[in-house]
Amino acid sequence: MVLVRGPEGLLADRATDRVVALARAADPDVEVTRLEGAQYAAGVLGVTTSPSLFAEDKVVVVGGFESGPDELFADVLEYLAAPAPGVVLVLRHGGGVRGKKALEALRAAGVPEIACEAVTSDSDKTAFVTAELRRAGRRADAGAVRALVDAVGSDLRELASACAQLVADTTGMIGVEVVERYYGGRIEASGFRVADAAIAGDAGQAVALLRHALATGLDPVPVVAALAAKLRTLAKVAAVRSRGQAALRELGIAPWQVDKAQRELRRWTPEGLAAAITAVAQADAEVKGESRDPRFAVERAVLRVAAASGL
CATH class of the missing domain: 1.20.272.10 (Zinc Finger, Delta Prime; domain 3)
Known part of the structure; x- marks a missing residue:
């Protein structure tokens, strides 16, 4: 079981994808099932995680855990007491107090938790951009990072997309002039x-x-x-x-x-x-x-x- 908790959707998506990728690395044929908390019906978790005829491994991802009904929380607590063999259960909780009892039980049981807190401060956004570029084997000077955050920094997905575009379309050190060429209009329209x-x-x-x-x-x-x-x-x-x-x-x-x-x-x-x-x-x-x-x-x-x- 893995708990992915926090409101930052991009980070939660990446954490979930990483768990799925690890499961597929161990078994390329692993079955992946995705459930949505808001549409959950009592007993579905038990059915989804029950052993199949050929006992294949499974990954079950429950999105919007915080939006689920009380039946979802009850089923998760029941599952926690007796996890199914060969199953990886990923619970995505977007934040808030819904499902508090279940969350406390998961923590008490030592279920790994991946925090995906909102990235709102300028310093965190600049750190994110720097890390995104470094992951791609690229670098940008401080002014370019600042310009990119000013231009598209309101949303982490947009920042990630902008980094990917700059990596794909340019070479060498990324400077302010490159960012302004791609996002000049948006920079000029920014409050900063x-x-x-x-x-x-x-x-x-x-x-x-x-x-x-x-x-x-x-x-x-x-x-x-x-x-x-x-x-x-x-x-x-x-x-x-x-x-x-x-x-x-x-x-x-x-x-x-x-x-x-x-x-x-x-x-x-x-x-x-x-x-x-x-x-x-x-x-x-x-x-x-x-x-x-x-x-x-x-x-x-x-x-x-x-x-x-x-x-």
């Missing part, structure tokens, strides 16, 4: 590109990018989130940089991000940071319901941040 221009004090470029982003469908909320993330990084680095490299490493921020923040801080004062953070906090409330015009709110915040960089 807008934020970079605002942080640099380039109000004209920031507003031009913002209007292009909004015109191509980008919601104001992630733009404000990108501004907030950039300012948080600046504030963290500014607070500890006088204490040396050891303190900077303790921030948990990627080295290239620290280096970039230190360069950007050359044009920022504590007063300017405070003014920018205040402007973004106001915009955050406005784009989430306190303003009738979220687009105006985010554009005003961009202009205020750009102006604050020179205070």
